[in-house]
Amino acid sequence: MTVLVTGGAGYIGSHMVLALVEAGEDVVVLDNLSTGFREAVAPEAAFYRGDMADEALVMRIVARHDVSAIIHFAGSIVVPESVADPLGYYLNNTVKSRSLMASAVAAGVKNFLFSSTAAVYGDPAEVPVTEKAPFAPMSPYGTSKMMTEMMLADVAAAHDFTYTALRYFNVAGADPEGRTGQSTARATHLIKVACETALGKRSHLDVYGTDYPTPDGTCVRDYIHVSDLANAHLLALGAMRNGEGSAVFNCGYGKGFSVLEVVDAVKRVSGADFAVKLAPRRPGDSPQIVAGADRIRKTLGWAPKYDDLDTIVEHAFRWERHLGLAKAS
Known part of the structure; x- marks a missing residue:
């Protein structure tokens, strides 16, 4: 029995594929490579380049594997x-x-894990x-993520179909063995951007909003290591296979760090100082969101293994340095 991973060439998806392979699972990846990287996919996994909304393709993959x-x-x-682009996001x-769910139901795939987000809570x-x-x-x-969760609940009520929605908080870090990490160009993840700045890939780091009702005025977030997140998926998959039923889980550590605290951590771990510029708030950002986990x-x-901000930053920084060396060579 095989696990299909959509977006398996992306940041979190590539870590998930590694975790599945290490757990002895057969894995097939479907990714259109719009933001992912073919080389990030573990060689043990079968790979198809295509769109998750291509129901005929998904049905063929499900049957073949x-x-x-x-x-x-x-x-x-x-x-x-x-x-700026709501229609693109809803699509x-x-x-x-919705198309992927339709394929799953038609093909008789009974277990479905969905990468949701803490953004469904807004400003709690x-x-x-x-x-x-x-x-x-x-x-x-x-x-858009909320609507998908709602569809999953309705599909589970109507069909022989079990789902788990994992609501991610701020995912960061990289594979501790250096096999994959966040490689997306023009990424907006704070820790990645700060690591890029520490390595001189950016001239400065922008801090968006310093007047939030938080201790230092900057946004507070709960940062979770990407490998701990992959392990949470493995456990959720096992629970569904054991007949535990549909579920929703927050994925975070239960403690928050401000933007400025993260910047200090990156400077501390990297040993580099870099310019920080204060900028206006961005639309859609919540002042503070921390997981009840x-x-x-x-x-x-x-039981997370990497629940430490400096460890998360160290792994992210090592990966960012690796990307720079690989590009230079």
């Missing part, structure tokens, strides 16, 4: 970009996810925010 579960990463993830994140009334908090997205990105720990027994 005896796919029993889908882990769905493919999509667009930049909050400000979603504000890529919601409409195409209580922090840490738990899975019981209401949907209140502040951006088309968050709304008790449910995933208690239900799945999730």
Whole structure:
């Protein structure tokens, strides 16, 4: 029985493929390579270049590889970009996810893992925010993910279909063994951008908003190591296979760091100073969002290995330095 990973050539998806291969799973990847990289896919995995909304292609892959579960990463993830291009985000994140679900139901794939986001909570009334908090997205990105979660719940109620939605907080870091990491050009992830700046790939780092109601005025986020996140997916897949039923889990560590604290961590780990410029707030950003992560720990027994900001930054910095050396050679 094979696991189909959509977006498996991307940042989080490539780490998931590595984790699945190491767990002894048969893996097939579907990615259109719009933001992913073919070389990021573990060689043990079968690869197809194509669109997740191509239902005929998905059906062929499922039949050819005896796919029993889908882990769905493919999509667009930049909050400000979603504000400028809402229709693009609803197409890529919601409409195409609907097509993928239709393929799964038609092919009899019963287990479906979805990469959702803490952006479905918007600016939560209580922090840490738990899975019981209401949907209140502040951006088309968050709304597009919310709509997909709603579709999954309806599909599970109507068919022999089990899903798990993992609501990511801020994913960062890289594979500790240096096999893959965040390689996207013009990425907006804070830790990656700060590492690029520390290595001289950018002239400065912009801090968007310094007047938020937080201790130092900058946004506060819960950062989770990408390898810990991949492990959470493995546990969720196992639970579904064991008949545990559909579920929703926050994926974070339960503690937050401000933008300026992250900048200090990157300077500390890299040993480099760099210019920081203060800029206005970006549309769609929540002042503070931290995970209430008790449910995933208690239900799945999730025990993160890299719950340390400096470790996350170190792995991200090593990968960024590797990218620079690879480009130079």
